[in-house]
Amino acid sequence: MTTQSLAAVKAHFSHVIDEVASTHERVTVTRNGSPVAVILAVEDYESLMETLEILSDPRARSEIRQAETEMAGGEVYDEAQVRAALAARRR
Incomplete structure (x- = not known):
């Protein structure tokens, strides 16, 4: 998982999305140095949701x-x- 500032993600959003989709690497987005969001591929999100459903x-x-x-x-x-x-x- 990589960490990038919100400004960096905004400046290169299309590239970040392409990387996340192709590598399945998650990106933690920070604002003022604090994590505020995570970008992940849809397949990974769906897998997480399925896992949560099974484990619940x-x-x-x-x-x-x-x-x-x-x-x-x-x-x-x-x-x-x-x-x-x-x-x-x-x-």
Whole structure:
């Protein structure tokens, strides 16, 4: 993440937007030396919102914890096993 003053961002706004969109690097914008905003790519924003939605769901958090426990216990599946399970669901 880079930090730029509001004046610098305003002077080179199009370039800043192009860089953020192409590199997914966030830019913290400061005014009088204090952070006031963050510029980030739309894809990154949408990903953050999706993550927040998932983490705000108690059931999803519980399922994630359960999956982590199972993985730590060695209960893992290779690609062929996952594909077979998905194919069985479609039948």
